[in-house]
Amino acid sequence: YNQSTEHIKQGGTRRGANMGILRVDHPDILEFITCKTDTKEITNFNISVAVTDTFMKAALNGEMYDLVNPRSGKVVRQLNAREVLHRIAQCAWRNGEPGLFFIDQANRTNPTPHYAMIEATNPCGEQPLLPYESCNLGSINLENHLTHTADGRYEIDWAHLERSIRTSVHFLDNVIDMNKYPIAAIEKCTKDNRKIGLGVMGFARMLFKLGVQYDSEAGVQRGEQVMKFIAEVGYDESRRMAEKRGVYPSWKGSRHEARGQRVRNSYVTTVAPTGTISMIADTSGGCEPEFSLIWFKNVMDGEHLPYVLDLFIETAKREGFWQEGLLDKILANHGSARGIPEIPERWQQVFATAHDIAPEWHVRMQAAFQNYTDSGVSKTINMPDTATADDVMAAYLMAYELGCKGITVYRDGSREEQVMNVGVSAKEKAAPATAAPSATTRITADKVMEQLVAAHAPGALPAKLERPTRVSGETIAINTSYGKMYLTINSLDGQPFETFATVAKAGGMIQADLECVCRLISLALRYRIPMHEITRQLIGIQDGNPYGVGANRVLSLWDAIAKALASYHPPEQRQESAAGVLAARPEGLPCPDCKSPLVHTENCEKCYGCGYSRCW
Structure with missing residues (x-):
C-alpha cells in the first residue's frame, strides 16, 4: 500500500x-x-x-x-x-x-x-x-x-x-x-x-x-x-x-x-x-x-x-x-x-x-x-x-x-x-545567527553562477560584451504548472545574448526568481560562457510541480528555460535529448481569469497560473 x-x-x-x-x-x-x-x-x-x-x-x-x-x-x-x-x-x-x-x-x-x-x-x-x-x-x-x-x-x-x-x-x-x-x-x-x-x-x-x-x-x-x-x-x-x-x-x-x-x-x-x-x-x-x-x-x-x-x-x-x-x-x-x-x-x-x-x-x-x-x-x-x-x-x-x-x-x-x-x-546551531526574513531566495543563484564561471574558465573571464541599443530575438510560449511562460531570447551576431521570462499573471517570488535566473543567464552569455554549460546547470532542476508527460515533461520553470535554450542552439551544439521539448502536452480550455491552460485533475479543472478551479 x-x-x-x-x-x-x-x-x-x-x-x-x-x-x-x-x-x-x-x-x-x-x-x-x-x-x-x-x-x-x-x-x-x-x-x-x-x-x-x-x-x-x-x-x-x-x-x-x-x-x-x-x-x-x-x-x-x-x-x-x-x-x-x-x-x-x-x-x-x-x-x-x-x-x-x-x-x-x-x-x-x-x-x-x-x-x-x-x-x-x-x-x-x-x-x-x-x-x-x-x-x-x-x-x-x-x-x-x-x-x-x-x-x-x-x-x-x-x-x-x-x-x-x-x-x-x-x-x-x-x-x-x-x-x-x-x-x-x-x-x-x-x-x-x-x-x-x-x-x-x-x-x-x-x-x-x-x-x-x-x-x-x-x-x-x-x-x-x-x-x-x-x-x-x-x-x-x-x-x-x-x-x-x-x-x-x-x-x-x-x-x-x-x-x-x-x-x-x-x-x-x-x-x-x-x-x-x-x-x-x-x-x-x-x-x-x-x-x-x-x-x-x-x-x-x-x-x-x-x-x-x-x-x-x-x-x-x-x-x-x-x-x-x-x-x-x-x-x-x-x-x-x-x-x-x-x-x-x-x-x-x-x-x-x-x-x-x-x-x-x-x-x-x-x-x-x-x-x-x-x-x-x-x-x-x-x-x-x-x-x-x-x-x-x-x-x-x-x-x-x-x-x-x-x-x-x-x-x-x-x-x-x-x-x-x-x-x-x-546542524546549523554552530553557524552565525540568521537575520529575520525580509525576502525569499527560492534557488541558490549565486552558486549556479559560480559553477558556470568555474566550468568555463578557471582563470580570468573574458571582457563582457556590451549591450547595443537594439537587439532582436524571438519569444517562445511554454506551458508550465504555473501557467504559460513566455521566454524571450535575444541574439547578437547569431548567438544568444540575453533572456527575459514571465509567467501569466505571476507575481511575487515566482516572477522575482525568473528575473534573477534570466539576469544571471544574460550575464553569463555576455561573458561568452557556452550555452551548453548554462543549460547543463539548469536542466533537471525540480520544484515538485512537473507539467506534461514523457519526453515533453517540464520539471520546473528552470528546467523549461534550459530546454528552450538548448533547442535554440546552433546545430553543432544542439543536444538531441532536448529536441521537441517545447511541444508539451495539449492545452486544456483557457482559464476564464488569466487565460492559462486549465489542467484536469482530481475531478476538477485547475489553473496553476492564478489558482482558479472548477470541480464537477
Whole structure:
C-alpha cells in the first residue's frame, strides 16, 4: 500500500495519505509499534495504536493483558500493559509515531452502533469513521468572526458566526448528495449516515486579537465556549434540515432516535488540522497555537519560505513597543516573544507559540474542543526537545482521563526534517545567527553562477560584451504548472545574448526568481560562457510541480528555460535529448481569469497560473 501510494499522485504534485491503525491486543502489536523507527520506510502512512479501556486500566495498574488472534478469537500471548504503553511512548518520543487512538471512547460516542462499529480514523486522526465512510469537512475561520468594540478592541461577532455555521451545515449536507463516489460501498455508507464535520481554523489568531493567552484558564474556556456554540447552532440547523429533507437513513435504531433527536446528520462537528487551507486563508490552523511568530516552511526539494506574523507587528506598533531589530530578537529566541524584555509581559503571554506552551495545556485545549465535538480533534501535543518518554506517558494518561479520542505528540527536533521550523536546525546551531526574513531566495543563484564561471574558465573571464541599443530575438510560449511562460531570447551576431521570462499573471517570488535566473543567464552569455554549460546547470532542476508527460515533461520553470535554450542552439551544439521539448502536452480550455491552460485533475479543472478551479 505504501508503494502504491508513492506512485499515485494527487494532480501529479502531492502524495496521498494513509492511516494505519492496529489494535493493541493484536499479536503483531510489538512489531507494529516499531515499524516506523526508520522514518524513510512507510513514508505514506501515519500510524496509531488503537488502545482499549481494558488496556489502559491494565497499564495504570501495571497488569498483564491478552493478545488475541483476530481470526480465531483465541488468546495467544500476554504482555505487560504498562511496558507496552511505555514502548509506544519511547517510539513517539523518538520520531512522533505511533499516536494513540482511544477506540472505546470513539465508539461510546458512535451515533450508529447498530449500523457498524468504528475501527479507525482518517490520516489526520480527527475523523473516526465506520468502514467505507468518507470525510466531508469544512472549517470556519474564527479570525474573520470578530468585530471592533468602541474602544478599538475586538470581540466575537456571535451573530456573524451563527450565520456562517448555518450556511456551512447546509453546504456540507449538499456535498453528500452532489459528490461523486469512487465505489458504491462508500456512497452507500456516506449517504446512510450523512456525517459532516464542521470545525474551525484561526482560533489562535482569534485569541491574539482578543488579547487572551492560549495556555490559560481563559484560553481553554474560550475554546470550549466557541466549540459549544458551533455544536449547538450546527445541530439546530441539522434539525431544521431534517424537518425539510428528512433524518439520515440509518437514524432508526441510532442514539439520536433514543434521545428523540430528529437530525439530518449523524455527525455535525469535527476539528481538522487545516494545514493547507489555513495557509491559503492566512490564518492559524485548526485549534492549534501558532508554531512561531517567525518561521520557515520547508517545501519542494529543500526550499525555505519565510513567514512573519503581521498581527504581532500591528500589535507592537499599536501598543507602543515596536522597535527596529525586534524581529531579529524573536528569531534568535526560536520564534518566541517570551523572555524578551522589550516586549511587555502581557503581550509575551498573549503571543504564545506552540513550544511556549506546556504539554498539559495542549492536552487541556484539545479536551476542551473535544467536549463539544462529535468526531475527533486533530491536534499535536508539542513538546520541547528536552522532554522524556515519561513526559509522553503523562500526556497519554491525561488525554485518556479528559476524554480525548486520540493523541499525537511531537518532540521538537525528533525528526531530521520538520515540516516547519524557525530557521535553525541542529546542524546549523554552530553557524552565525540568521537575520529575520525580509525576502525569499527560492534557488541558490549565486552558486549556479559560480559553477558556470568555474566550468568555463578557471582563470580570468573574458571582457563582457556590451549591450547595443537594439537587439532582436524571438519569444517562445511554454506551458508550465504555473501557467504559460513566455521566454524571450535575444541574439547578437547569431548567438544568444540575453533572456527575459514571465509567467501569466505571476507575481511575487515566482516572477522575482525568473528575473534573477534570466539576469544571471544574460550575464553569463555576455561573458561568452557556452550555452551548453548554462543549460547543463539548469536542466533537471525540480520544484515538485512537473507539467506534461514523457519526453515533453517540464520539471520546473528552470528546467523549461534550459530546454528552450538548448533547442535554440546552433546545430553543432544542439543536444538531441532536448529536441521537441517545447511541444508539451495539449492545452486544456483557457482559464476564464488569466487565460492559462486549465489542467484536469482530481475531478476538477485547475489553473496553476492564478489558482482558479472548477470541480464537477
